Amino acid sequence: MEEVKFIPGTHSKYFKRFLQMMPPQTQKGDTQRLMFAFFAISGLDILNALESCNAQHRQDMIEWIYSLQIQPDDDEESWSRCGFMGSCTFKLQSKESREYQHSHIAMTYTALSSLIILGDDLSRVNRPAVIRGVRALQQPDGSFCAHLGGSENDMRFIFCAAVICYTLKDWSGMDMPLVEDFIKSSLSYEGAIAQGPGLEAHGGSTYCAIAALVLMGRLSIFSDEQLDRLRNWLLMRQVAGFQGRPNKPDDTCYSFWVGATLKLLDRYQFIDKKKNREFILSTQQNLTGGFSKWPDNTSDPLHTYFGLCGLSLMSEPGLKEIDCALNMSVDAAKRLEQIQTWNS
Amino acid sequence: MSETESSGDECVLKCKKPAFVLYRNREEWKDVVPIPQADVHNAVVAINYSEKFKDVYDYLRAVLAKQEKSERVLKLTEDALNLNPANYSVWQYRREILRCLKIDLRRELVFSAKMIHQHPKNYQVWYHRKAIVEMLGDPSAELELTKNDLEYDSKNYHAWQHRQWVVQTFGMFDGEMVLCDTMIEADIRNNSAWNHRFFVMSNTTGFTPQVVAAQVDYTLQQISKAIHNESAWNFLRGILCQTKDGISGNIKVNTFCENLIASNNISPQLLAFLVDINMALAKEDQQAREKVKELCMQLATDVDTIRHNYWNYLAQTV
Numbered sequence: 001m002e003e004v005k006f007i008p009g010t011h012s013k014y015f016k017r018f019l020q021m022m023p024p025q026t027q028k029g030d031t032q033r034l035m036f037a038f039f040a041i042s043g044l045d046i047l048n049a050l051e052s053c054n055a056q057h058r059q060d061m062i063e064w065i066y067s068l069q070i071q072p073d074d075d076e077e078s079w080s081r082c083g084f085m086g087s088c089t090f091k092l093q094s095k096e097s098r099e100y101q102h103s104h105i106a107m108t109y110t111a112l113s114s115l116i117i118l119g120d121d122l123s124r125v126n127r128p129a130v131i132r133g134v135r136a137l138q139q140p141d142g143s144f145c146a147h148l149g150g151s152e153n154d155m156r157f158i159f160c161a162a163v164i165c166y167t168l169k170d171w172s173g174m175d176m177p178l179v180e181d182f183i184k185s186s187l188s189y190e191g192a193i194a195q196g197p198g199l200e201a202h203g204g205s206t207y208c209a210i211a212a213l214v215l216m217g218r219l220s221i222f223s224d225e226q227l228d229r230l231r232n233w234l235l236m237r238q239v240a241g242f243q244g245r246p247n248k249p250d251d252t253c254y255s256f257w258v259g260a261t262l263k264l265l266d267r268y269q270f271i272d273k274k275k276n277r278e279f280i281l282s283t284q285q286n287l288t289g290g291f292s293k294w295p296d297n298t299s300d301p302l303h304t305y306f307g308l309c310g311l312s313l314m315s316e317p318g319l320k321e322i323d324c325a326l327n328m329s330v331d332a333a334k335r336l337e338q339i340q341t342w343n344s
Numbered sequence: 345m346s347e348t349e350s351s352g353d354e355c356v357l358k359c360k361k362p363a364f365v366l367y368r369n370r371e372e373w374k375d376v377v378p379i380p381q382a383d384v385h386n387a388v389v390a391i392n393y394s395e396k397f398k399d400v401y402d403y404l405r406a407v408l409a410k411q412e413k414s415e416r417v418l419k420l421t422e423d424a425l426n427l428n429p430a431n432y433s434v435w436q437y438r439r440e441i442l443r444c445l446k447i448d449l450r451r452e453l454v455f456s457a458k459m460i461h462q463h464p465k466n467y468q469v470w471y472h473r474k475a476i477v478e479m480l481g482d483p484s485a486e487l488e489l490t491k492n493d494l495e496y497d498s499k500n501y502h503a504w505q506h507r508q509w510v511v512q513t514f515g516m517f518d519g520e521m522v523l524c525d526t527m528i529e530a531d532i533r534n535n536s537a538w539n540h541r542f543f544v545m546s547n548t549t550g551f552t553p554q555v556v557a558a559q560v561d562y563t564l565q566q567i568s569k570a571i572h573n574e575s576a577w578n579f580l581r582g583i584l585c586q587t588k589d590g591i592s593g594n595i596k597v598n599t600f601c602e603n604l605i606a607s608n609n610i611s612p613q614l615l616a617f618l619v620d621i622n623m624a625l626a627k628e629d630q631q632a633r634e635k636v637k638e639l640c641m642q643l644a645t646d647v648d649t650i651r652h653n654y655w656n657y658l659a660q661t662v
Contacts, residue, residue, distance in 0.1 A: 021390050027397050030428050033389045040389065060386040067384045088383050089401065090433050094409040100433050149436035152471045189542050189582030198508055198546070200501065200539040235654050236574065236616075246574040247533040248499065270654035 004281040006311065007289070008318050011304060012049040014289030015040040018301055019053075019061070031104070033087040034068060037061070038110035039305035045117050045329050046308050046320045062120050065111050070103050072129050080136035081148060082129035083108035083164075103133050104147045109160040112167045117332045121339045127168050134161050134173040142175070142182030143196065154195040155186060159208035163326060166215040169340050180221050183209045187222075190246075191229035203237055203244035206230070207257040214264050214325040231267045234258050238271055241279030241310075251293045252283045252303045255310025260324040263313060273314045280310050364396060364423075367403040372416065378402035379409060397427050408437060413444040422455070429463045435472050442479075449480045457489055464493055470502045474509060486510040487519070498527060499536045508543060520544040532566055535575040542582055551586035557596075559583050564600050571604065571611040581620065592624040612648035615639050619658065626662055636662045 019040045022029070029036060041061065044050040050058070068085045072078045083103025085091060090100050108130060115122055137145045137157070144157035158179055165173040185197040186209065192201035193209040210230075213219045222230070237243050242254035255276055262268040282295045283303065290299025291307030309327075312319040323333035367373050380402050383390070393401075400423045407417050421438040424431065442452060456476055459469045477483055490507040493500055511517055521544055527537035541559075549555045560583065566576045584591045592598075598621070604614055619639045625632035640659035644652040 019388055021392055024392050024394055024397075026391050027393060028428050028430055030391060030393075031431050031433070033391070037389045061388045064384055064386070064388045088381060088387075089431070090405065090408060091382060092379070092405060092409045096411040097409050100408060100436065104432075147432065149432055150439065150471065150475060151432060152467055152474075188539065189585070190539075190578045195501070195505070198512070198543045199505055200536050202501070232616075235651055238650060245499070246535045246578060248535070267654070270651065270657060272650045272653075275650060 004278075004284060006281060006316065006318075007284065007286060008047050008049075010286070010289035011291075011308065012044060012047050012052075012289075014299070014304060015043045015047075015049075015301070016053070030089055031086045032107070034065065034084065034107045034114070035086065035110045036301050037065070038114045039301040041114045041117050042328055042332075043301075043305045043308055045332060046312055046322065048318065048320060050117070058118050062115060062118050065115055065118075066124055068107070068111065069124075069126065070101055070129075070133070071126055079129055079132040082126065082133035084111035084130075100149065102148045103130075105134060105137055105144060105157050105160045105164070106146060108134065109163050112164060113326070113328055113332075116167070116336045116339070117328055119335070122168075125168070127170065130164065131168060131170045131173040134164050137161070138174055138178070140178075142178035142180070144174075155183075155193065155205040155208040156195070158182065159212045162212035162215045166326070167336060171216075176216060176218065179212070179216070180218055183213065184221055187226070190233055191226070192233040193230075200245060201233065203234075203242065203254045203257040203261075206234070207261045210261050210264055211325045211327070227265060231262070231265050234262050234265070235267065235270055238276065240275045241283075242276070249294065250279055252280055252291050252310065253293065253306035255280055256306040256313070259310055259313045260322070260327075263324045268313065277311065277314060277316075280307050283307060366396065366399045367420070368399055373403065376403060376406045379405035381405070400424050400427055404434065404437075408433075413441045415445070417441060418445070418447070425459065429459060429466050430468055432468050432471075435468050439472070439475060442476075449476055452476050453480075453485060457485075460489070460493060464497060464500055465502060467502070470506055473506065477510070483510045483514040483516065487516065491523070494527070498531055498534050501536070504536050504540060508540070511544075512547060517544055517548050528566065532570050533573050533575055535578075538575045538579045542579060545583075551583060553587070556583055556587055560594065560596060564597070567600075571609050572613055574613050577613040577617055581617065590624055592621045610647060612643060615643050615647055619643070623662065633662050 018036060022036065026036070041050065044053065068088065070082050070085060072082055081102035083105065084107045086104050086107040090097070092101070112122065112125065136148065138161070139145060139153050143153040143155070144161050145151040145153045146157050161174050165171045183193065186194050186199070186205070188194050188199070188201040190201040193206040194201050195205045210219070213221065236246070237254065237258045239250040241250035241252060242258040243250045244254050244257065259268060259271065262271065280291065283291045283293065283297070284307070285292060285299040288299055290304035292299045293303050308319060309322055312322050320329040320331060322328070323330050326333050368378065400420065404420055404424050407420065418438065418441050421434050421441070424434045442449065453476060456469065456473045460473060463469050477486060486506065487510065490503045493503040511520060520540065524537050524541040524544065527534055545551065545555065545559070560580065563576055563580045567573065567580070570576070580597065581591055584594055584597065587593070601614060601618055619636055622632040622635040622639065626636055637659045640655040644655035648655065
């Protein structure tokens with residue numbers, strides 16, 4: 001079989017196009033534009049291509065992100081709504097529609113991460129308001145909802161909450177013991193972690209839980225035995241690329257979800273890198289750029305971003321190293337450390 | 345592909361519905377001044393919205409700003425959701441209107457079922473369903489709904505999750521083991537069905553010796569049909585770990601594994617299971633440690649070479 005060549009330049013162009021204008025089929029992502037921006041911004045950073053976006057363009061991106069911040073008003077209750085929205089679709093001025101002006105936890109997370117990657121110092125982030133907004137989303141069982149308008153609650157938003165608290169160096173955004181309880185009770189009989197108690201163990205929720213625990217400094221809630229069982233489950237996910245659950249097809253993004261978790265648990269060295277790389281590149285779309293979940297599918301920003309991350313974990317030349325818990329380049333993570341000069 | 349997913353504006357030729365009339369051209373909406381989206385200058389990740397999308401959402405913004413709650417807005421939210429079922433604010437608005445107008449929620453269940461059918465992997469449609477069922481306090485349609493969805497995609501995480509919520513909230517465990525049997529019969533490798541089996545047992549019989557014995561028999565039977573099926577092996581490990589003897593203490597299971605080896609029916613999952621059995625004994629038993637090394641060598645060099653680095657590591661560190 002002819003070896004597929006990795007074409008980083010084409011992927012950079014793909015992300016730059018998305019940053020400008022996304023095609024009509026992304027209408028269904030209208031409330032998540034910030035998340036798409038994050039994939040492109042962090043993706044370009046990992047591709048070492050962010051510097052080639054001119055300074056004005058980067059500043060425009062920073063301004064756009066800040067335009068999505070929700071600030072508190074005189075009403076004490078308004079603090080629960082703070083953070084970032086995903087888009088300006090319902091950013092309205094009317095008092096009657098105030099209840100609809102609330103943050104989305106994944107958008108707050110991707111906003112903060114994008115700002116750091118773009119070189120912003122987070123000085124215009126209303127830290128106490130963002131933290132109060134996150135805390136308002138925690139449920140009695142320890143999990144988090146995404147927003148106040150009626151939302152599901154699961155492991156994804158625990159990860160978002162953890163990154164936000166870590167970034168702003170303020171863990172009052174969560175009741176940590178409750179989060180630990182939820183994660184422990186989401187460990188399935190398979191030895192890996194589901195979206196919630198009783199549900200099926202899954203590569204994505206496992207990443208979210210482990211990355212959150214690493215950021216919280218609380219990986220110790222699991223015994224060595226439990227961690228070894230989990231490591232084994234994760235390693236069993238490799239088919240050629242990685243699958244998210246037993247007996248499912250491999251899918252590019254799991255090269256990151258499962259791969260990054262293995263890195264965090266110090267077992268990534270045991271994967272078959274050649275087969276993993278071959279699979280990821282088999283989902284590369286040479287004409288349009290980007291990666292898709294499976295070979296011969298249309299590429300999308302999520303699979304493009306995580307395909308690149310999957311390659312970066314194997315030290316693919318030309319790609320930056322990733323901080324696996326924060327899900328950004330190590331460069332960006334170092335910059336975060338430098339700007340975290342505020343007192344907790 | 346459903347009617348509403350075809351490019352809406354050319355719908356008239358493909359479906360029986362009348363052509364979509366933009367809201368700005370509707371007499372009955374003349375009283376509303378649409379509000380265009382207020383993005384900043386040089387916005388990022390701009391979307392190239394269709395004309396219909398802009399029209400619908402411009403009108404939605406206008407009525408949302410005034411919090412109008414009426415049948416016409418309910419219809420508008422339907423159009424908005426068909427264009428973007430992930431817009432959680434529209435779903436929130438819709439629920440407010442349903443409450444305010446005291447709309448018959450059974451009518452909403454019909455709409456909800458249609459949306460789930462069209463967008464089975466969307467989080468918001470499933471959350472909305474849960475919210476309506478909670479408001480109604482009536483789960484009678486849910487088992488059929490999820491079963492129908494699972495017929496299209498037997499591993500849909502959302503469908504299984506909704507079903508688990510219904511069954512647990514309303515105490516409807518009665519037919520669930522039979523469902524698992526049926527789904528496993530249809531696809532022995534359906535990991536979601538195996539997980540549901542464990543979930544049902546945890547919430548009903550528990551893991552008494554009698555129940556475990558019966559489930560071990562069942563699982564060994566399924567393994568015999570497909571010795572590479574990781575789902576069955578994981579389930580077996582799971583139920584044994586609920587017993588005081590753990591993974592290594594079940595004679596039937598040990599004999600079964602030995603028989604597979606003896607008849608040369610080797611799979612990576614079988615050998616990995618034997619590694620686990622022997623690892624459990626390895627602390628006190630030198631023979632078990634040697635067995636682990638032997639099994640790991642076989643896995644690394646022959647049976648599961650993709651993970652050879654891992655098996656070699658285990659052999660060295662046992």
